[in-house]
Every structure is written in C-alpha cells, then in structure tokens.
Amino acid sequence: MGQITANKKNPMVYLPGMEVLESNMLEQVLTLSAGIDWEKYEAADVEQALRQERLTLADFKALLSPAAEPFLEDMASVAQRRTCDFFGNSIYMFTPLYLANYCENHCVYCGFNCQTAIKRARLNEAEIEREMQTIAATGLEEILLLTGESPSMSDVSYIGRACQLARKYFRVIGLEVYPMNSDEYAYLHRCGADYVTVFQETYNPEIYEKLHLAGRKRIFPYRFYAQERALKGGMRGVGFGALLGLGDFRQDAFATGLHAQLLHKKRPQAEIALSCPRLRPTLYQPGENPGGVSEAQLLQVLLAYRLFLPMANITVSTRERASVRDQFVRLGATKISAGVCVGIGGHNGEAESKGDEQFSIADPRSVSAVYEALQGGGLQPVMSDSLYL
C-alpha cells in the first residue's frame, strides 16, 4: 500500500457514503464525560456506591476515581457476587481469527497502521477454512473474525464469505472489523454473524483527532454509532471498549460504560459486552507500560464495569498475562480467549504467520490449558451461549 498523507479531515464530519443516524447519544456521552473532577470523590462516595444495587452515574464515577483505589478488595467482593448472580460460574471461551491486516488508516499507536512496513496478508478461502478447521478441532464453538480497515482488500463481501465459512464450524460468530453502514451489517448478519465489537479507542475527541490521522477511522461519530447501526442491521449483540492508556483512562472507562448503558436503554433486547484492553508495548508505544495504566487500575475499571452493568459480558484480553487473566475471570470478567494468534494465519502450526501480528500477546496458552485453568479455579467453561436464528 502506498503512503496516505494525513488529510486533516474534520473528524466530526461524515465522509460521503457514511450512514448518519438521527441521534444525540454522542452529544450526551461527550457532555457527561467531559471535565470530570476525579479528585472530588471521597471514600464515602465509594462506600455508598458499593451499597447500591443499581448504580447511578455518580456511583460509577466514584468507583472509577482515585478514591476507590484502596477499596479494590471490597469492589472485588461485591463484583464477584454480582457476577455470580447473573452468570453463575460460567466463563465463555472464544478465539480471534485475523483474516487480513491490510489497513488504510493511520492510527499512530497501532501495529497495523498504513505507514508501517509490515508483512501484509489476506487469507484466501482455502486458508480461512483451514484455520477454522484447526480452531474448531480444539473444541471452541465461538469465533471472532477480525480485519484491518481496507474496503478494497477486505471488503464486506470478503468478510461475509468468511462468516459463511465460519457457520460450518462454529455456533457463534462475532466480528471486530471496520465500522460500516446498517445495510452492510444486515448482510453480514445474513451471512451468519450475530455480534459486532468496535472499540472507540478513546472518547476524547481532541486526543482521538491527534491519534487517528488519516483514513475512515478518523471520523469520530461514524465509529461511535457503529454499534447502533449493527443492531439496526439485526445483530444480536454489540461490544464496546476504549484502549485504556490512550487518554485519561478514567474518562474513557466512564464514557465506555455510559455509551453501553445508553444504547442498551434504547435497544433493550440487545446483548451488551465490554472489553477493557490496556495499551501495551508496540513498535510505536515502547516501554514497559506505555499507557501508564497499572494492573490494579485495570482491575478497578473491570470491577466498576461489572457493578455498573451487571448483565454485560466482560472480556479480558490476551494483552494481559495468564495469571492476571485467571484472577480476573474470578472477579468479574466472563469471557476469555484462548489459543490466540494475532498474526494472519498461524493456527496451523507454521513457523511464521502469513502476515504480521497487531500486538504482542502475553497469554499464549492453548484452549486446553485455559479450559483446565478455568475448571481448576472452580469455574465452568462454556463454549457457546447463543443460537444463530
């Protein structure tokens, strides 16, 4: 791919062809998440929040504030009970399959960005099917299909064909691909996908503009409304997340939870999921902890999400080490990936993936290893919890 010069498009203005929804949800989230004074929350606010069955926005903020840091143990205890009430001891397993890493966006922090000279690849149908057979043989029944953003190299019909192939091997198909219009989501739903995840990365528009220099991803509201368009297209569930550490992680976590809550109120039949990926070292973000979000703060976000949205599935990323993930699933996370390869191809045991990976994973455990770890922790691994209808 040739270099794409930063086009300095206004990130708040839709590009031609982008579907516009009539909604003020974005304004609500931006207004409510701007200028939060995290220092004003005190221990009493945190204790009050921990006593509530249904949290207000103020309670949610208190749990995300620095004042909650000494209360992690109490938060964990309440979150564990809430998780148990709604999910029992079930932990859902899945794995991602990266179909292609061609990308036309220039996101300064990402290993796939269009400026980076990496090995680019796109799996063909035979390769997709081989990868899926290998993954299905591990016993997994849910797959998450990913691509970079390249409507020319991984267009909607390519993704749709991958969904159709996935239907042969998996009961649950999720997508983490570039935002698209509702009719395109409807097409992918007909092809077999039921779930769509889009990370807003950061809900701070100023920071977002500095990090996303070119490509369709630069357009902030189009990304924000992706989940709503996906539900409009018939998808069963949607996932939200911010890449913690790109901006103020507390603000981003609050905005993520609020975004999910508002959409859930508007579409109460939808299944809602949250992820809490933390910025980890990449080519562009060197250093031990580039985003400055500690493990304790990551846990704080996870627990606050659980208490604010007790019905939401919460995924813990392979960016985190195995021992952390094993604990997080006992405290509020309900979904975990296993047997992960974030390069293009590579599930078939080749020495190298066909295409380079997006980030380094810290938990490379196989499906069996994660499965046994869950059982050893008194948890019940669940391979699928959905029917495509």
Add this chain to the structure above:
Amino acid sequence: MNTEKSSRDMMRLGNKEFSSRFILGSGKYSLDLITAAVRQGGAEMITLALRRANAGGKENILDYLPPGITILPNTSGARDAQEAVRIARLARAMGCGDFIKVEVIADTRFLLPDNRETVKATELLAAEGFVVLPYMYPDLQTARELVDAGAAAVMPLGAPIGSNKGLCTKEFIQLLIDEIELPVIVDAGIGRPSQACEAMEMGAAAVMVNTAIATATDVPAMAGAFRAAVLAGRSAYLAKLGRVLDRGAAASSPLTGFLHTEGV
C-alpha cells in the same frame, strides 16, 4: 400427611405425571454438580437452554443428566415469538421431546419476559403439539390468553432472574393461582428454600429454581434443602384445604346463631 409419592398429589403436565414439584434450572451450574443437584433435589424435570446444548461438543449438558429425567428445553435467547418457535423445533429435532418452556425476553438488562410475544409463541407451539410452559410476567389477563392459547401451565416470575429476591410478585401470583385453572409454576427469583415453601403454601403447583442452588456454597445440600421446603409447603397447602371447604359451605353460624329467625 400427604407424601410426595401419593398418587393423589401427582402434578400432571401434558401427558406426564410428576411426583416432584421441584423443577431444576440448569443455566448456572458447574456440570459436575448437576447430577448431584438432581439427586439431592429429587427433581424429575430439568430445564435446558438450547443455546448451551451441543450434542457432540466439548461439554454437553445432556451428557450430565441422569437417565429418566424429563428435559424441559427453554427458548432463552429468543427475542420474539418466531425465534421461540424456531428454538422449540430445534429442541424437538435434537430429541428433547415435546415439552418446551417459552422464554421470550424483551429486556436483557432485567431478563423480563415479553408477555405479548410469549402468548403468540404459545399459540403457535401448542398448535404443533408441544406441551408449552410459558415464562411470563404475572399478569392475569395474559394468563387468560395463555390458557386460550393452549398452554399446559403458566410460569410467573417471582422476581427478576438471578435476583434471588423471592416472591416480589406474590399478590399477583396468588391471583393467578386463584383464577387460572392451569398449574401455576413459580419461576425466577426464588432465592431461599423458605421462599419456595411459601410459594407452595400459596397453592403453586411447583417451583423452578436455578441461581439459588447453583451459587450456593454446597450445591447438593442446597438442592436437598429446596426439596424439603417444597414438600413442606405442599403439605401445608394440602392441610389447609379442609378450612377452605368449610369456608365455602358455611354450614353453621356459631357467631350469629342467637338471632331470632322471624318476628322481632
């Protein structure tokens, strides 16, 4: 005292009779505990979410169910009547029999049922020969519609699924018990054996419990506690029947017998 084995007190649903009035939900278990829970609880019927069942899969709940247990598949995940019907047909095709619990959820935040779609699904499925047990919000009018639709029972919630809050809807459940001819099976929200006992004392035909047992520290023991509670409640309900009959007959008037029958 009536025992659960008494043939006078069997619960009839469809073409089957059950001596146990305790139905086990299965959504939240460790699979290795289900067998113990069934045995200790004495359940003769256990629910099964089709979205979890996968014959031949790595962990299939069907492999953990003791023989002789009636499987009650549920349509959890259905967003409308059509999806409920599709799931029911899938269940039947998998060999799960003709019993189906209709569960159409309008709101995944609180897992509250969509009564209107539930009635539609019930009518469609009853016409296809299913024995339909619909999970519903306890509304008397909806219950009447479910009777007309061909339901085999009605399953009003006591409180939101997973809340363990007990019989929040007690007054409305009592209305159903008093006014609807079908068995009333209290489902969802029962958090303690005492609440199951209370539901049975009110005259519920049976109770369904999942979360309260699955999340107990000692799952088999809690299943046993619920078994005892359901028996106690049912026995108490049957023991009250004598007073109900007397109230209806009013053969004597010990309080007002002093009044002259004519004249002054």
